[in-house]
Amino acid sequence: MDFYTLSVLTAIIIALGFASESLARGTEELEKGLSQGIAGGLVLGFLTSLPETIFVIVAIIDKxxxxxxxxxxxxxxxxxxxxxxxxxxxxxxxxxxxxxxxGDYKVENRFLILTTISMALIIVYGKLNIITAIPLFFIYIYYIFYRLNKRENREIDKINMKKALTYLSIGAIIIVTLSGFFVNYLYVTAKDFGISPAWLALVITPIASELEEKISALRLTFANSEGGSLAIVSFIGSKIENATVLLGLIGLFSSFNLNTTLPEIIAAFIANIIGLVTLLDGKLGAKESTFLMILYFFMIYVSFIFTK
Structure with a gap:
């Protein structure tokens, strides 16, 4: 059991957390001049997925x-x-x-349904390859064009572009610099502790990459009564990208058999369904919220048991 490796991985995660916070501040500045659909679904969604995108690309390069x-x-x-x-x-x-x-969150919901169906078909097919990659890329490209056609017009003169680009650049540089180390140390740590690299990535990557999304979402929620809706739209937008572009990239550059990682991808599929069911009527109360938070830990535990 190599505690040095674990310590280095922890330090990298903390640094990536700061980088993600920088990205959050940049995206919040951009949000001031964009409609909910564009900012939440596309701009916020793309930028908040940047850490995972880089991690996935680096992991693919390292095979x-x-x-x-x-x-x-x-x-x-x-x-x-x-x-x-x-x-x-x-x-x-x-x-x-x-x-x-x-607002227009139902557009994201429709595409979330489509990506969830795609994940179900991939689970049945059992592989990520070029056959799965092309349809996944097509779904996201269609989502972009559909969202742009449905956009709302809104003034953009409130955006401090210099401030936004500074925050975004700092965050991106740190993430690009550390992503290779993160992937390697995560893989080594998983092997040292005798656990599945896929399961550890499932748990650890969101800590390093999603922290800023939660912080940004909480700020939006507390800022005004419509902020909670925008926060959830940004969640949906970024996860549409994850379930299409990122899975598509893996299939484009490999023929990856899902047998050893079925618990993880099934957990993601179930999470998508839960998100859809919860938001179906456009309302979210305290009881449902508490249940969802508890459910996360249960799903991670079950995934770990079946991975073993």
Whole structure:
């Protein structure tokens, strides 16, 4: 059991957390001048997925496909359970009412249904390869064009572009610099402790990459009564990318058999369904939120047991 490796991995995660916070501040500045659909679904979604995207690319280059898979879908598991639950609970305590979705969030919901169906088909097929990659890329490209056509017009002169780009650049540079070390140390740590690299990536990657998304979401939730809706839209937008582009990248550069990582991808599939069911009527109360937060830990535990 190498505690030096674990210590280095912990230090890298902390540094990546600071980088993610920098990304969050940059995306919040951009959000000021964009509509909910564009900022939440595309801009916020893309930028908040940047850490996982880089982790996945580095893992693919290193041929650590199980780490790439865990990094790609880990965010879906945590944000559609613990993340949405956290926002719902925070909203309830701040505004003393259920969180009600507003604006054009239903577009994201439709595409989330489509990506969930795609994940189900991939689980049945049992592989990530070029056959799965092409449809996944097509779904995300279609989502981008559909969202742009449905965008709302809104003034953008409130954006401090220099401030936004500074925060985004700092965050991106740190993430690019440390991503290779993160992937390697995560893989080595998993082997040292005798656990699945895919499972560890499923748990650890969201800590390093999703922290800023939760912080940003909480800020939006506390800022005004519509912030909770935008926060959840950004969750959905970024996870649509994870379940299409990131899984597509793995399939594009490999023919990865899912047999050894089925518990992880099934957990992500279930999390997608939970997210859809929870948001079906556009409302989220304290009881549902608490249940979702508890459910996250249960799913991680069950995934670990079946991985072993």
């Amino acid at each position: 650590k496909y199980s780490v790439a898979l865990g990094s790609a879908i880990g965010g879906n598991v945590v944000l559609f359970t613990f993340g949405i639950g956290l926002i719902g609970l925070a909203y309830f305590f701040k505004w003393k009412s259920k969180l009600r979705m507003k």
